[in-house]
Amino acid sequence: MSPKVYVQVRSIELGSYTSSNVSDLILNIGTKKLSLGTQHLFKSTQRNNFDHTWEFTVDNQNSSSFYIVLYEHHPREDKFVGAIYLAISGFQPNSVVTEKFELHSDSKMLNPPTIWISVHVDMDNSQPFDAPDGFLF
16 A cells, blocks of 8 residues: 655744745645645745645655755745755654754755654555654654
């Protein structure tokens, strides 16, 4: 059975990332196979108030990973803020793991952006986030 992965963002802290006019941000979460339809545009004031769930299926829990990429939205070209790749095998299956991760960026920041996420790796067809609390391996 191919596991389903559900991801919810709890909050985003921009750290020492600065911009003259941060109004919209773009969050992109998915796998290498799935790159379309994973973006979510939101106001920077909503960094602690998300109402969006990313959902995708992976072939193998032990060899799959997913990415989280954060951009600042600009009319001409979006600006990269930070990213992280996470191995699905690091999350306890059939549970909800909530953790804080540091996003890696191109610039050296004293205080890098961080993201709090909840991840549910579902291998028994339960409802999204209808599982006990879990942990990272």
